[in-house]
Amino acid sequence: MAEPAYLVASDSETTGEEKSSSPFPDIAIGIDIGTSQCSVAVWSGSQVELVRNTRNQKLMRSYVTFKDEIPAGGVSNQLAHEYEMLSGAAIFNMKRLIGRVDTDPVVHASKSLPFLVQTLNIGVRPFIAALVKNMWRSTTPEEVLAIFLVELRAMAEVQLKRPVRNVVLTIPVSFSRFQITRIERACAMAGLQVLRLMPEPTAVALLYAQQQQQSVHENMGSGSEKIALIFNMGAGFCDVAVTATAGGVSQIKALAGTALGGEDILLNMMRHLLPDMDTHFSTRGIDEIRRMGLLRVATQDAIHKLSSQSSVQIDVDLGNGRKISKALGREEFEDVNWEIFEKCESLIKQCLHDAKVEVEDISDVILVGGCSNIPKLRNIITGVCKREIYNGINPLEAAVRGAALEGAVASGVNDPFGSLDLLTIQATPLSIGVRADGNSFVPIIHQNTTMPVRRDVIFTTVHDNQAEALIIVYEGDEKAMEKNHLLGYFKITGIPPALKGVPEINVCMDIDASNVLRVFAGVVMPGVQNPAGPVMEVRMPTVDDGHGWCAEALNRTYGSTLDLVTVQKKGAH
Amino acid sequence: MYSNGVGHLPRSDPLRFSFLHSTRLENPPQFVSFRIRPGPAIRSSLNDTISERPAMSFYELLGIPETGSLVEIKQAYKQLARKYHPDVSPPGRAEEYTQAFIRVQEAYETLSDPRRRALYDRDMAKGVHLAFTARRRGIFDEQMEEKSEWKSRWQSQLSELKRKSMQKDSDDNMSWGARMRRERNQSS
Missing domain, CATH: 3.90.640.10 (ATPase, substrate binding domain, subdomain 4)
Known part of the structure; x- marks a missing residue:
């Protein structure tokens, strides 16, 4: 306790260069970047408030237009008419394009947008350009998103009268860790520090958890666990979550999502x-x-x-x-659109199944997002869940409000009325595993595993005297391995000479409190206590934009020469 | 954006711990900037030698009687999550709290599943009640179970894929990778 001042300084705002004199120093703002619309919210000291732009809008169109010298986004720019956004000069739907390669069906579906989306179908990033004075001016989804975030940041700084640096962003459930790095990159370009990236329905779940806790305080209710199903469908993505809520804790039981909207x-x-x-x-x-x-x-x-x-x-x-x-x-x-609606229904059913929740156990069904007014969707959801739709949440503001709550909690803000005694226990939206057993995807951390987490699986060699093994890490739950997201790859070398099946190759995956994924791999020979050689530690993802063709190239170069198989213990199932 | 991480690596300064605990609110934890190096526990898991834990049963860990109901288990879990989840840990102790949370999570996952709880209770009755060793075994069994489930699913999917790729052969427009896979499948 001797020198508190020093310790405060060492642990407060990281760079120390942006000391703010505001009474609410650096409470992280919540940002919901929608495919079509976006919004910003912040904890005001007693509640969450949405930040308005100079035209008094809470919801702003997500686009950036390149027609003038300085690009202008939907925060500051006033559209003369909807057609202006469709003139070719504006880039929108960047959330659907970010971090995707040119073989991705979602990219191909974007080719009918008014701006240029060009694909070569070889697994590199697509070429994107805006029409400026009858010329195609190239850009990238990250750049467009960054320009947009700069506008949002400026708007928030004007309204809140303080510098804004820390943010909590919402993302679709189906985003891969590679796509997340692209979002983080755009934030870094805009000078924003990401405290958390929350899957959208988990942000809604947090808002719901807060509401439930407040109603318990007010009505002296039972405070017992409540299960809620959250369905979120916007312009670009469809997400489902099942949460178990009690005492301000939102425990995510299962997540499901897809790029459909x-x-x-x-x-x-x-x-x-x-x-x-x-x-x-x-x-x-x-x-x-x-x-x-x-x-x-x-x-x-x-x-x-x-x-x-x-x-x-x-x-x-x-x-x-x-x-x-x-x-x-x-x-x-x-x-x-029957196919889309059918897919929505199956996502809901899958999520309930994965959460091991029976329909009778659901207390509330929450429908949010821009598609929440479609009667067919409402019918599907009430039909599957056999519940009326919860009406205590604004479907267009739920995600950003949840993100702002998380921002306040993550910034260490305390509320005397206990409104911020909240916690989200997140689960992995996608499985993470390696290529093994021939050309199969072997998950090591399964989908819907509570984070933080550490899991390991033991593999062995497929050839006698195999000295090296290739660890190729994928994320996803697609049946075909190639359809999952490649996160990275590395080689284990120096496996001691032995018959195939003898060396134990332990692959361990660790997701820490900051959602950082690390992959460890080490070789252990039977009867030997210590690993043969140093253990590898790789922070993933390591892949870059051209990752679409990496797996193919690895396969072409190495075939099965550096393969692994999982160890089936004798006597095990 | 990760450039600030280095200054926040957890340090084992006892002063810091005692102080930070009481000043958490004025001094918001910057979670994203923690870049925790995996501690010895991760490395030792590679050697499978995690055993230096106090021999606490899952019931003791959750602080409930062995007759505890599912409701009690859930309540205890959520209370302990609020205490040990790394999101609410004091700055600098995220790693330690992560370890504690992972153990609480295991206890909860085991005891909230009637089948796994029955297995665990049986082991306890037999005297195999060292939580951590039991846990390790439990996880491994479960993984093998899941894996064999996966395997059978994959195998059926693979055979489906093979069937489809045979049909495609006539198109003669297979990728290099697909051709290599087919050759390998045929030779094996």
Whole structure:
């Protein structure tokens, strides 16, 4: 206790250069970067408040337009009309593109956007460009996101009258660790320090946990455990979480997610209205882009209307003699998108199954995100969960409010009324494992494992006197290994000469309190206490943008010469 | 953004611990900047020699009687999570708290699953009640179980894939990797 001042200094704001005199020093803000819209919220001292821009908006469109010298995003920029965003000069949907390679189906689906998304289909990052004065100006999703985050940061600094550095961001459940590094990169470019990246439904779960705790305080309720299912569907992604909540602790039981959202519904409908859309717009001249914009706006408008009315009349003149005039019924809309709705239903069922939760155990069903008004989705969810939808949460603000709560908690803020006595126990959204047993994916940390965690699996060699082994780390739960996300690879060398199946190669994976993944690998010979040679420690992901072709190249170069198989203990199952 | 991490590696300064505990609020923990080096425990797990733990049963760890109900187990778990989860640990002690949390998590996962709890109780009755060794074995068994489940799933999927790739052969547009895999599968 002798020198507290020194210790405070050493542990407070890391660089020490941004000392703020504000009464709320550096409470991390919550940011929800949606595919379509984004928002910022912060703990105000007694509650969470959304930060408004100069036009008094709480929700801002996520896009950056490149038409002038200085790019401008949806925070500061005022769109004269929706069509301006669709003129080719604006890049949007960056959340769907970030960290993806040009063989990814989501990237291919983005090729019908008004800006340029070019693919070579070899597993490198796609080429993205905005149309500026009839020239394609190249950019990257990270750059676009960073420009946007700079605007958000400036807006928050003006409104809060203090520097903003620390943030909690929400991300889709299905984001791989590689995509997370891209988000972190964009934040770093914008001068933001990421305290946490929360899967969106877990942020909603935290908000729910706080509400439950408050109602317990107020009504002297039982305070027993409540199970909630959270379904979040925005423009780009669909996420599900099952949480068990008690006493302000939100324990994530299971997560499920996929890159499926309103954008896919919109594309389906555009193709339905104009079946030869792709050939129609393939040349991508200024006129084609303008026509595509007209179709997009008309279709979007019709979809919105179908949430409240049973049919809608679409009349759009695309020019060059193409006119679409059609009455569209809600049933037709649901038929066209049946595959998407079916996938949503199966995600919910899968998540309940993974959480080992029976439908009867669910206390509340929470539906959030931009698609939450679609009647068909509401029917599916109430049908599966046999519950009415929880109405205590604003579906468009839930995630950002949860992120702001987490930001306050992570910044060490205390609330005299106990509103911040909160904790999220996170689970791994995707399995992490290695390639072994031929060309199989062997998970080491399974999906929905509580974090932090450490797990190991023992492998052995497939050849006599095999001196080296390749550890290729993947993340995901896709059936085909190639469809999972490659996180990195390294080689274990110096395996002592022995018959195949004798050396024990221990691969251990560790996710620490800051969600950092480390992979350890060491060789142990039977009957020997210490590892043969130094143990490898690799922080993952190590791959870079061109990771799409790495696995193929490794396979081509090494085949099965450096393979591993899992050890089946004698007498085990 | 990780450039600040170095200054925050946990140090074993006793002064720091006693002080920080009482000043956590004024002094927000910067979780992201902790870049904890895995401690000896991780390395020793490679040698499978983790055993220096106090021999506490899972019930003792959660602080509940052996007759404790599921509700009690869940309550105890959430209370201990609030105490030991690294998110709420005092700065500099995240690693230590992580270890404690992982043990609490194991106890909870075992005792909240009726099947695993019954196995654990049986082991305890036999006198094999060293929590950590039992835990190690439990995990290993479980992993093997999961793995064999995975394996059978993979095998059925693999055969499906093989079937599909045979159909594709006629297309003659296989990738290098696919061709190598096919050759390997055929030769084995």
